[in-house]
Each structure stands twice: as C-alpha cells, then as structure tokens.
Amino acid sequence: MSKKDDKDKEVKQLTLPGPMRMVWGALAAYYLRDIINPAFTMIAFMFLMMIPVIISDLFYPEEDAKTKAQSIRKALAEELKASPNENQLDS
Numbered sequence: 001m002s003k004k005d006d007k008d009k010e011v012k013q014l015t016l017p018g019p020m021r022m023v024w025g026a027l028a029a030y031y032l033r034d035i036i037n038p039a040f041t042m043i044a045f046m047f048l049m050m051i052p053v054i055i056s057d058l059f060y061p062e063e064d065a066k067t068k069a070q071s072i073r074k075a076l077a078e079e080l081k082a083s084p085n086e087n088q089l090d091s
Contacts, residue, residue, distance in 0.1 A: 019051050
C-alpha cells in the first residue's frame with residue numbers, strides 16, 4: 001500500500017453499543033465465569049464500568065473530525081485578530 005492510498009481512505013465512525021447490550025454482555029460473561037474461566041468476572045465488571053461512558057456519549061456526542069478542526073481554526077483566527085501585537089510592551 002502506498003501513502004497515496006492511505007490519504008484517499010475515508011475514516012469510518014465507530015458506533016458504540018447501547019447500554020442494554022452492555023448489560024446483557026456483562027451478564028453473559030458473569031454466567032460464563034463458572035463454565036469456562038473465573039477471569040470472566042473481571043470482563044463482566046469492565047463491561048458494567050463502560051455503561052456510564054456510553055450513556056454520557058449519548059448525551060454529549062463528540063463532533064466529527066472535520067467540524068472540530070474547522071472550529072479550532074476559526075477560534076485561532078479570531079484570537080489572532082483580537083490579540084494585541086506581542087512586540088509592544090504593556091505600560
């Protein structure tokens with residue numbers, strides 16, 4: 001693969017599972033701990049600890065990368081326009 005092919009690729013958005021799917025996955029992992037391996041208890045615990053993160057992501061979604069970069073550029077441009085010349089000394 002060349003670098004040109006890497007630039008043409010489009011970034012896919014990752015969709016997180018819903019909170020209920022995480023609960024069911026945690027219950028399944030907890031059930032499997034007796035059958036397969038006791039380490040599945042920690043997997044169930046990690047699934048349950050991810051639920052607040054997923055719920056907060058539903059309420060506060062992150063901007064996509066292009067919109068975020070544009071807003072940062074706009075804020076920097078406004079800051080540069082509003083800031084005084086740094087070569088002048090404040091009296």
